[in-house]
Amino acid sequence: MTHVFISVDMEGIAGVATPAQVHRGTDDYERSCALMAGEVNAAIEGAYAGGATRVTVNDGHGDNANLRPEELDTRATLLMGQPKLAGGMMAGAQDAHIALLIGYHAAAGTTGAVLDHTVSGGAFARIRVDGEVWGEADVNAAIAAQFGTPIGLVTGDDKVCRSFASRYPLGPHAMALTVDVKASLGNGVIHSLHPEVARERIQIAAEAAVTRVAAATADTRPEPPAPRSLRATLRRTAQADHCMLVPGTVRASAYDVEYACTDALELRNMLKLFSITAAAA
Numbered sequence: 699m700t701h702v703f704i705s706v707d708m709e710g711i712a713g714v715a716t717p718a719q720v721h722r723g724t725d726d727y728e729r730s731c732a733l734m735a736g737e738v739n740a741a742i743e744g745a746y747a748g749g750a751t752r753v754t755v756n757d758g759h760g761d762n763a764n765l766r767p768e769e770l771d772t773r774a775t776l777l778m779g780q781p782k783l784a785g786g787m788m789a790g791a792q793d794a795h796i797a798l799l800i801g802y803h804a805a806a807g808t809t810g811a812v813l814d815h816t817v818s819g820g821a822f823a824r825i826r827v828d829g830e831v832w833g834e835a836d837v838n839a840a841i842a843a844q845f846g847t848p849i850g851l852v853t854g855d856d857k858v859c860r861s862f863a864s865r866y867p868l869g870p871h872a873m874a875l876t877v878d879v880k881a882s883l884g885n886g887v888i889h890s891l892h893p894e895v896a897r898e899r900i901q902i903a904a905e906a907a908v909t910r911v912a913a914a915t916a917d918t919r920p921e922p923p924a925p926r927s928l929r930a931t932l933r934r935t936a937q938a939d940h941c942m943l944v945p946g947t948v949r950a951s952a953y954d955v956e957y958a959c960t961d962a963l964e965l966r967n968m969l970k971l972f973s974i975t976a977a978a979a
Contacts, residue, residue, distance in 0.1 A: 701752045702745040702908055703794035703847065704774075705787045705838060706738050708759040709803035709813040710854025712879035712896035715888040720813065722760060733893055734759070734801060735769045737853070737879075740897035741800050742771040744904025754794065758787035759801075786966050787834065788841040796911040797842045798904055802854035804861060804882070805833025811857040812882040818973035821937060823953070826929040827965065835862050837969065840925055840962035850907030853877040853900055855888065875903045925965045928957045930972055937976035944971055 708720050711733050719726040742753050753774040757765045762780045770776060782789035791797050804811035807824040808831075816825045816833050825832050827840075835858055839849050852862045852874055859876035866874060877899050880890035891899070931954050932938040941947055941955045948956045955972070959965045 699751050700749050700796070700908065700911070701754070701794045702750040703788075703791040703797045704738060704741050704745070704753065704755045704800055705758050705791070705797060706734060706741075706755065706765070706800040707787070707802050707834070707854075708734050708764060709815075710801040710858060710879070711737055712890050712893050715812055715880075715890070716886050717813065720760070722764075731764050731766070732769075735765055736893055736897055737800055737900055738765065738774075739769075739771050740901040741798050741851070741853075741904045742774045744901040744906075745798070745908050746773060747901070748905040748908030750908055754790045756782070756787060756790050781970070785841050785845070785963060786838075786970065788838050788845070788966075791842055791847045792845050794845075794847045796850040796908060797838075797847050798851040798853075798907060799835060799838065799849060800851075800853050800900065802835045802852055802858050803833070804855060804857035805831050805836070807831060808833070808857050808861070810882055810884060812855050812880070812885060812888050814857075814885065817969045818976070821932060821973040821976035822930055822969075823933050824931040825969065826927075826931075827925045828927050829929075833858065833861070836865065837962065837966055839866060841966060844962045848911060849874045850911055851875045851877070851900075851903050853879055853896075853903070855880050855882040857882050875907050877903045924961050925959050928959055928965055928968055930955050930957075930969070932976055934979065936979040940975045940979045941972050944968075944975060 718724040719730045757778040804814045806816040808814045856878040879896040880888040
């Protein structure tokens with residue numbers, strides 16, 4: 699039995715470059731949903747070709763209700779809607795043997811990255827964990843590690859793939875393959891593969907990732923990392939003011955707040971809480 703978990707976002711999907719494409723209610727949004735479903739289905743196909751017996755898909759973009767269930771491969775189940783309290787974008791990975799991150803994007807503040815943000819583009823200019831800049835892929839990798847689930851594949855723009863590959867060269871992340879479906883040339887500019895080509899590459903990589911996880915042994919998986927220090931740089935001082943209402947928060951500067959975390963799940967929950975609190979400003 700091999701349970702494959704797929705977490706999907708939209709900003710890292712081939713052919714997606716502008717804010718209008720990723721926000722509900724625009725003329726471009728429905729097309730982006732179709733592109734997103736195409737890459738998810740490619741990952742599902744590859745997962746089953748690699749030996750999966752069960753696939754769970756977590757819709758992690760925006761309101762977490764972008765994928766139409768009827769358009770997905772019938773062999774997969776879909777986790778949608780919010781709030782997902784047990785891991786957010788990684789909810790459902792707790793008992794999986796491998797996680798695939800599809801359609802991911804670079805961290806907020808990454809030079810030349812398309813649609814770069816971390817959790818909330820309106821709230822955070824940058825997120826640092828234990829002194830290092832983190833994006834959603836990093837947060838979710840830490841959650842996966844806490845669950846004991848290795849990351850087998852990351853797809854998205856070249857910036858997130860390069861960052862992930864350089865940051866996680868050891869342990870369970872040594873198994874992680876990456877697939878660039880587009881090159882970022884700026885916040886709203888990309889040089890993209892054709893969607894069909896992107897799907898072909900994702901399918902091949904997903905099959906390889908799932909095949910490889912079967913050969914992994916327990917001793918390749920070290921103890922999960924435990925993020926300790928969160929520093930969030932807000933976009934406006936009023937947002938930082940509001941975040942100070944959260945118990946345990948420390949003001950580090952006019953725009954920065956800090957919080958001491960115990961593990962990756964608490965880190966994720968605090969980021970979500972800070973983003974909601976900042977929105978009140």
